[in-house]
Amino acid sequence: xxxxxxxxxxxxxxLEAIGVSSIDELYCDVPDSVLLDKAVETLPTVRGEMxxxxxxxxxxxxxxxxxxxxxxxxxxLYHHHVPATxxxxxxxxxxxxxxxxxxxxxxxxxxQYLFEFQTxxxxxxxxxxxxxxxxDGATACAEAVLMANRVTKRNKAILSGGLHPHxxxxxxxxxHFNEFDVIxxxxxxxxxxxxxxxxxxxxxxxxxxxxxxxxxxxxxxxLGEACHAKKALLVVVFTEVLSLGALKTPGEMGADIVVxxxxxxxxxxxxxxxxxxxxxxxxxxxxxxxxxxxGETVDADGRRGYVLTLSTREQxxxxxxxxxxxCTNSGLCALAFNIHMTLLGEEGLTKLSAxxxxxxxQVADKLAEIDGVDVLNETFFNEFTxxxxxxxxxxIDRLAEKNVLAGVPxxxxxxxxxxxxxxxxxxxxxxxxxxxxxxxxxxxxxELS
Amino acid sequence: xxxxxxxxGNQGLQIEEPLIFEQDTPGKCGVDLPDVPNVxxxxxxxxxxxxxxxxxxxxPDTVRHYMRLSQKNYAIDTGFYPLGSCTMKHNPRLNEKMxxxxxxxxxxxxxxxxxxxxALELIDQCAHWLKELTGMPAVAMSPAAGAHGELxxxxxxxxxxxxxxxxxxxxxxxxxxHGTNPATAAACGxxxxxxxxxxxxxVDLDALKAALNEDVAAIMLTNPNTCGLFESDxxxxxxxxxxxxxxxxxxxxxxxxxxxxxxxxxLGIDCMHINLHKTFSTPHGGGGPGSGPTVLSAxxxxxxxxxxxxDTGDGFKLVEHKADSxxxxxxxxxxxxxxxxxxxxxxxxxxxxxxxxxxxxxxxxVLNANYLKAKLGDLLTVSYPDSPCMHEVLFDDRFLKDTGxxxxxxxxxxxxxxxxxxxxYFPLVVHGALLMEPTETESKATLDNFIHMIREMTxxxxxxxxxxxxxxxxxxxxxxxxETQAARKPVLxxxxxxxx
Numbered sequence: 001x002x003x004x005x006x007x008x009x010x011x012x013x014x015l016e017a018i019g020v021s022s023i024d025e026l027y028c029d030v031p032d033s034v035l036l037d038k039a040v041e042t043l044p045t046v047r048g049e050m051x052x053x054x055x056x057x058x059x060x061x062x063x064x065x066x067x068x069x070x071x072x073x074x075x076x077l078y079h080h081h082v083p084a085t086x087x088x089x090x091x092x093x094x095x096x097x098x099x100x101x102x103x104x105x106x107x108x109x110x111x112q113y114l115f116e117f118q119t120x121x122x123x124x125x126x127x128x129x130x131x132x133x134x135x136d137g138a139t140a141c142a143e144a145v146l147m148a149n150r151v152t153k154r155n156k157a158i159l160s161g162g163l164h165p166h167x168x169x170x171x172x173x174x175x176h177f178n179e180f181d182v183i184x185x186x187x188x189x190x191x192x193x194x195x196x197x198x199x200x201x202x203x204x205x206x207x208x209x210x211x212x213x214x215x216x217x218x219x220x221x222x223l224g225e226a227c228h229a230k231k232a233l234l235v236v237v238f239t240e241v242l243s244l245g246a247l248k249t250p251g252e253m254g255a256d257i258v259v260x261x262x263x264x265x266x267x268x269x270x271x272x273x274x275x276x277x278x279x280x281x282x283x284x285x286x287x288x289x290x291x292x293x294x295g296e297t298v299d300a301d302g303r304r305g306y307v308l309t310l311s312t313r314e315q316x317x318x319x320x321x322x323x324x325x326x327c328t329n330s331g332l333c334a335l336a337f338n339i340h341m342t343l344l345g346e347e348g349l350t351k352l353s354a355x356x357x358x359x360x361x362q363v364a365d366k367l368a369e370i371d372g373v374d375v376l377n378e379t380f381f382n383e384f385t386x387x388x389x390x391x392x393x394x395x396i397d398r399l400a401e402k403n404v405l406a407g408v409p410x411x412x413x414x415x416x417x418x419x420x421x422x423x424x425x426x427x428x429x430x431x432x433x434x435x436x437x438x439x440x441x442x443x444x445x446x447e448l449s
Numbered sequence: 450x451x452x453x454x455x456x457x458g459n460q461g462l463q464i465e466e467p468l469i470f471e472q473d474t475p476g477k478c479g480v481d482l483p484d485v486p487n488v489x490x491x492x493x494x495x496x497x498x499x500x501x502x503x504x505x506x507x508x509p510d511t512v513r514h515y516m517r518l519s520q521k522n523y524a525i526d527t528g529f530y531p532l533g534s535c536t537m538k539h540n541p542r543l544n545e546k547m548x549x550x551x552x553x554x555x556x557x558x559x560x561x562x563x564x565x566x567x568a569l570e571l572i573d574q575c576a577h578w579l580k581e582l583t584g585m586p587a588v589a590m591s592p593a594a595g596a597h598g599e600l601x602x603x604x605x606x607x608x609x610x611x612x613x614x615x616x617x618x619x620x621x622x623x624x625x626x627h628g629t630n631p632a633t634a635a636a637c638g639x640x641x642x643x644x645x646x647x648x649x650x651x652v653d654l655d656a657l658k659a660a661l662n663e664d665v666a667a668i669m670l671t672n673p674n675t676c677g678l679f680e681s682d683x684x685x686x687x688x689x690x691x692x693x694x695x696x697x698x699x700x701x702x703x704x705x706x707x708x709x710x711x712x713x714x715x716l717g718i719d720c721m722h723i724n725l726h727k728t729f730s731t732p733h734g735g736g737g738p739g740s741g742p743t744v745l746s747a748x749x750x751x752x753x754x755x756x757x758x759x760d761t762g763d764g765f766k767l768v769e770h771k772a773d774s775x776x777x778x779x780x781x782x783x784x785x786x787x788x789x790x791x792x793x794x795x796x797x798x799x800x801x802x803x804x805x806x807x808x809x810x811x812x813x814x815v816l817n818a819n820y821l822k823a824k825l826g827d828l829l830t831v832s833y834p835d836s837p838c839m840h841e842v843l844f845d846d847r848f849l850k851d852t853g854x855x856x857x858x859x860x861x862x863x864x865x866x867x868x869x870x871x872x873x874y875f876p877l878v879v880h881g882a883l884l885m886e887p888t889e890t891e892s893k894a895t896l897d898n899f900i901h902m903i904r905e906m907t908x909x910x911x912x913x914x915x916x917x918x919x920x921x922x923x924x925x926x927x928x929x930x931x932e933t934q935a936a937r938k939p940v941l942x943x944x945x946x947x948x949x
Contacts, residue, residue, distance in 0.1 A: 001806040003539055003730075005892035006813050014816055014893060018823045018837075023812040026819055026837040027710060029679040034715040039804040042581050046803035049543050056797060059574075060552035062567030064560065073557040076784060083480055085508055087549070093526025094519040097540045099869070100736040104932075105925040106864055109522035110735035113515070116469055119942040123502040129941045135593035135738070138784030166784040173754070173780035177604055177637050217493045248495045261784070270548075271568050272558030272785025273593065274738035286939065292736065297935035300920075305927040309935040314628075320641040325632035328594045332734030339515055342469050343479030345505040354485045361488040379493035400561040408559045415770040430482070 001046055066269060066405065070436035072363075074383045074427025075213070075408040076137070076164050076239045077272065078264045081431055086266045086339045090332055100328070104307045105299075110331065111306035114294035117338040124244040125258040126251025127280035131291035133334040134277030134326070137261030141167040141207065141237050142174045143279070143290045143324055144257045148205035148233040149180055150288050150323070156202045160195060161185035162212025164239055165413040171207070180204075187414060189214040189376045189385050189423070196226040205233040205257075210250065211243055214410075215380040215425070224254025233257060240427075241265055241278065243381040245353030257281050266340030267333050276333035287313060290324035352430060356382040360428040366441050367426065372448035376423075383427040385410065388448060392424040395447050404443045463926055466517040470943045473504030479511045502945075521926045522735070523869050529895050531821075533841040533872035533884025534627070534675055536705050536727035543801065544730065544794035553793055558785040562766055568789065569765035572758050575792040578799045579723060579742055582807070583704075584714025587750035589743045590757065591787040595702060598722025598741025599633040599669070601754060601782055605720060605745060606667045606696040607637055608752040608779040617666035617695075623652050625676060625876040627700060630669040639666060646878045650676035650833040650843070657686060661693045671700035672716070673707065673839035675876040676832065677818065677884070687717025696720065696749065704728045705888070706815055706840035709808030719746040725788075729795035740791035751776040756786050813889035814840040817896060821885055824900045828907055832879045840888065846881030848907060853915040856881050859906065861929065862921035866902050 006014075011023070020026060027035055039045075047055075066079040073079065090096060094109060101107030101114075114132040121130035134140040145157045157175070159168050159182060168184055175182040183198060195206055206227050211217050224234040236250035238260035250258040262276040263269070281289050287310065295309035313323045344352060360382040368375045372389035388395055392409040399406040410423035428437075458465045490496075506514070523530075530537035548554065556568055576588045589605070592598035603620070610616050620634035623644045631641040642660060647653040652670060661668075668690050672680045680686065690697045699713055699721040705728045707713075713721050725731045725740040745753055755778045756769040767786065771778050802810060815837070822831060822842040829844040846856040860870035872884040887896060910918060922928060 001802055001809060003541060003801070004806070004810060004813055004889055006816070006889075010893040011813075011816060014820045018816075018819045020819075020837075023816055026812075026815050027679070029681045029836050030707075030711055031681065031684055034684065034711055036710055036712065036808075039709050039808040040581055040712070041804070043578060043804035044800070046806045047800055049801070052543060052797055052800045053547070055800065056547045056553075056571070056793065057550060059567035059571045060550040062570070063552040063556055064564035065552045065555035066557055067551055067555045071557065073559055075559055077558060079555070079557065083508075085479070085512055089512070089515045089519070091545060092516070092519040094522040094524045095515075095735055096524070096545075096732045097526045098522045098524035098735045099530065099532060099535060099537055099733050103523070103860075103864065103870060104930045105861070105922050105927055106523035106869065107521075107735075108926050109518035109520065112466070112468070112518055112521070115941075115943070119468075119470065120503065122942050133737070135597060136784050139593065139597070139782075164784075166781060169781040170783060173604070173782055176780065177607060179638060217495050219493075219495055245497065245501065246492060247497050249497065268549075268554040268790075269557050270554060271556040271565070271789040273783070273788040274740070274790050275784070276738075286941075293939075293941055295935040296940040297931045299930045300928040303927060305930045307930045307932050307935045309932065309939060309941075312936070319628050320631040320635040322628070322632040322635070325596045325600060325629050325636045326594075327596045327629050328737040328739045330738045331736035332732070333738055335735065339511065341503065342506055342511050342514070343508060344503070345478050346501055346503040347476060347478040347505060348480045348482065349501065349503060351482050351485060352480075355482060357490060357492065358486045358488045361491055362486060364491075365488075377491070379491050379495075381492070397561050397563065400564050405557070405560060405564070412559060412769070415772055 069403045069405055070439045071405040072407050072426045072428060072440060073405055075413065075425050076166060076261060077269055078240055078427055078429055079269060079431055080264050080429050082266055082268060082340060083343055085343060086336050089339050090336050095335055096332065101308060104305065108305060111294050113335050113338050115296065115306050117334045118294060120338065120341050121278050121280055125280040126249025127258050128283035129286060130278065130280040131289055131293050133329040134279050134291050135330060136273065136275045136277045137239055137259065138167045138170040140259035140277035140279050142171045144235045144259045145171050145205060145207065146174060147257060147288050147290060148235060151285055152204040152232060154202055154204035155180040157182050157204055158195060158198045158206045159184045160208040161188040162214060162216065163207055163209045163237060164213045167237060187417060187420065190216055193223060195223060199226055199230050199232055201230065203230060203232040205235045207235040207237060209237040211240065211381045211383065215377050215384040217379040217381065220253040240381060240383065242353050242356055245349040246357055246381060256285065262337045266336030274330060274333055276330040276337055288323060290326055292329045355430050359430065359432055360384065363426065363428045363437055366437065370441065370445050370448060373444065382429060383425060386424050386426060388422050388424055391421050396424065398447055399443050402443050404439050406440060406444065462520065464517050466514060468943050469506060469514060470504050472506060472510060475505050477505035477507050479506055479508040528867055528869065529891060529899060530869045531871045531885045531887055532869060533886040534702060536886060536888060538730055538888040539890035540730050540732040541798065544797045547797045548790045548793045566765055569758050569767060571796060572789065572792055573760055573765060575796045578796065579744060582708055583721065583744045584712030585744035586747050587745040587753055589745060589753040591754055591783045592722060592741035592743055593783050593788055594737065594739030595722055595724040595741040596629040596633060598743040599629055600636060601743045602698050602720035602722060603633055603637040603667060604779045605749040605752040606698065609696065609749055610666055612777060617664055619665045621660055621665060621668040623670060625674060625878045626669060626671060627702060630700060634669065650678050651680055652686065654682050654685065658689050661689055661695065663693055665693060665695045667696040667698050669698045669700060671702060673703045677838040677841040677843045678833060678836055679839055683716050702727065703839065706811055708811045709804060710811055719749050720744065725791050725795045730798045731791045731794040738788060740788035752779045754779050754782045810889045817887040817889060817891060818842045820896055821887060825903060828904060841884055841886035843879060844883040845879050846883060849910060852910045854910040854918040856883060858918035858921065859910065862906060862918050864922040865924045868899060868902065
């Protein structure tokens with residue numbers, strides 16, 4: 001086996017040094033009744049690199065990837081171009097194969113990029129501070145609600161009807177096992193604010209999304225004021241981080257906690273994971289924030305350096321009193337985010353955001369001209385909702401047969417809402433070429449006529 | 450620091466590297482983008498005004514920045530990482546290549562099922578390996594990390610109790626448990642009770658039995674445990690736990706010691722998370738992303754979260770909603786379908802080894818740990834000398850008594866010697882613990898060099914070189930960092946000088 005360096009001779013010498021006759025003897029504390037005397041027989045045996053490469057490549061070849069066909073899928077994850085430099089750098093062994101930076105003297109590389117990442121996320125969201133990343137946007141959203149409950153010592157979260165259904169569902173799962181209440185507003189394409197009326201003295205937070213799940217844009221400033229008047233927190237969620245390069249920030253709208261998905265910058269789709277959750281808060285809530293944080297300090301020679309800090313909030317110190325049970329982050333995905341964002345910089349991000357929006361506007365206009373398609377959004381960033389004259393799932397499946405990935409059927413995420421059956425989410429990024437857009441328009445026209 | 454002072458502060462290849470924000474050249478950019486079409490915008494008056502604050506850098510500057518940062522990191526690709534309980538083993542590059550294949554890396558999770566049959570097959574195959582290796586009938590693939598897998602397992606246990614109308618209140622954790630175990634139990638709404646260890650480094654069976662009653666929802670146990678020992682009473686523990694109607698959660702952090710040799714399902718456990726990065730070699734990535742699929746017994750299988758893959762015989766489908774399931778899913782715990790990129794890497798690893806190779810790998814991991822124990826046991830104090838250790842060996846710091854050198858000092862000097870320190874001060878049941886885990890991917894030569902180094906360092910400590918230890922490390926990009934200042938006056942982001 002190519003990954004195992006011990007030779008039979010080595011094993012013999014080592015067993016002798018230990019004073020046993022076989023490796024099996026080292027398992028003498030395992031009850032005989034449960035110790036296997038040979039390898040599990042229902043699995044295949046050792047294979048060479050070429051064989052494994054072929055077997056997995058064969059599975060990959062059965063799929064239709066977003067790089068191969070016109071693709072307009074969003075609803076939480078987005079297909080963007082990732083510069084070659086990003087993937088090259090994150091594959092440096094010193095980044096890829098390093099451990100959590102608990103020994104800061106030999107981890108300054110990881111720690112410095114986490115510090116840069118935290119700064120970038122704070123800047124983008126318009127917040128005071130950010131952590132070193134979470135699993136994904138959906139779990140970050142649930143953690144934000146748990147945090148709001150801790151801060152306010154209240155037990156009721158109000159979720160907007162424009163919140164991504166996965167984020168809602170993950171939050172509900174935590175609510176069930178931690179016995180707090182979750183009120184979900186009706187799914188609503190326009191995401192009109194009737195949330196203010198729901199806020200009461202029991203409300204820990206109101207969770208809204210920008211752009212909303214259906215793509216609509218709202219100014220949440222008044223909602224923030226209403227939350228604060230009742231001593232509740234405003235939690236703002238985003239799923240398309242590029243939108244922050246074009247829009248008024250959640251911080252400016254008065255958000256107390258901002259969470260979202262950072263996959264769009266530097267990270268591939270990966271069929272849903274791994275991704276990178278972003279988490280930013282106002283400074284006064286620092287010690288209630290979950291997740292890892294990196295902080296600046298000095299070394300024994302007085303030189304600037306970085307360490308993981310505030311670990312008293314973490315599981316390994318406070319155990320059952322920890323702010324959350326999380327003991328990892330999405331380090332490498334955060335690095336990919338950090339590198340891509342560095343390449344973009346102020347100019348690049350602003351332009352890429354504008355490009356995404358402009359391309360989406362073009363597609364929305366073209367789709368609006370098709371008989372059987374209604375564009376429902378007046379405002380959006382790079383994703384919007386259309387109503388079709390038939391079931392969206394059926395249309396999308398048939399277009400997939402023609403090698404066009406047209407969009408996400410809303411019903412796929414709202415299984416219990418038959419009235420949403422004709423809605424389709426269309427996301428347009430910089431990857432959509434004129435040919436891709438023409439293919440989408442032609443295929444839709446043919447299908448709906 | 451070395452006596453040689455340079456104008457730049459650089460020392461040869463060790464180059465001082467400012468933050469990206471300090472290298473800002475406004476107007477520079479590391480990407481080329483097409484012109485933005487002129488359209489009527491639809492941002493509803495919510496345009497961002499003012500600067501974001503991001504720096505401008507070109508592609509060459511960016512490459513050099515991250516290359517220089519990378520050179521300030523220790524990694525398994527650069528050297529030996531005997532970090533107990535963390536399982537830092539070789540990360541094969543084939544796995545990385547597979548995860549980047551077109552048709553896997555560029556798949557959207559909400560594509561029609563007809564366009565992702567290969568990906569669903571891959572998830573199903575990875576799940577199959579995990580089930581067969583653990584002897585468990587089901588596996589929840591969506592947990593995003595080990596601690597998230599713990600949460601998934603406990604939620605399944607609680608959902609099963611609720612289904613019987615008896616949610617219960619208490620979870621038992623041995624005092625040697627990973628910190629995530631009690632934190633997870635609390636995050637699942639449970640009160641945590643601690644179970645002491647006996648003088649053999651194992652769970653005190655009598656204390657455990659005394660604590661078991663009809664209020665106990667589950668026990669959380671690590672096996673092999675954090676003292677590096679196999680819990681030899683485990684079958685009896687499982688029976689006692691089940692006798693009061695509780696469930697048995699096994700922390701799978703140490704599966705690397707027993708894969709292919711013991712099937713956790715045969716021990717009577719009900720759920721166990723598997724850290725794919727530890728046992729199945731997906732890279733740690735400086736702290737993530739992880740992946741923590743959770744295997745489930747027949748009793749807990751119906752409660753696995755959505756989504757999950759089903760082989761219909763006529764293709765694969767994904768069950769995404771409770772209402773579409775013929776089971777009783779506990780809900781959704783993560784966006785989308787789990788860390789699929791990690792399943793690909795793990796599957797490549799498992800297929801490469803094969804069932805025979807995995808059995809050899811766990812055996813070699815245990816052999817390497819016992820070799821360290823045999824070769825260092827006369828010098829360091831072995832905490833539990835009477836049993837063979839599993840894939841990690843636990844020493845304590847009595848060998849440093851009266852030298853003035855602390856365990857931390859000793860660890861910091863290892864850094865100057867080019868080796869990542871072992872785990873220190875954990876598990877808490879042993880005072881001044883040093884937990885070493887060589888893993889199966891280290892050669893005998895590496896271990897022999899390490900043994901020589903530890904022996905020489907110990908000699909140095911006993912000869913009175915206290916100051917040298919206290920000053921270590923000397924040869925790193927930074928010397929010991931002031932963690933107290935970092936926590937007392939947190940500086941968590943860069944701020945322009947004028948704004949400070």
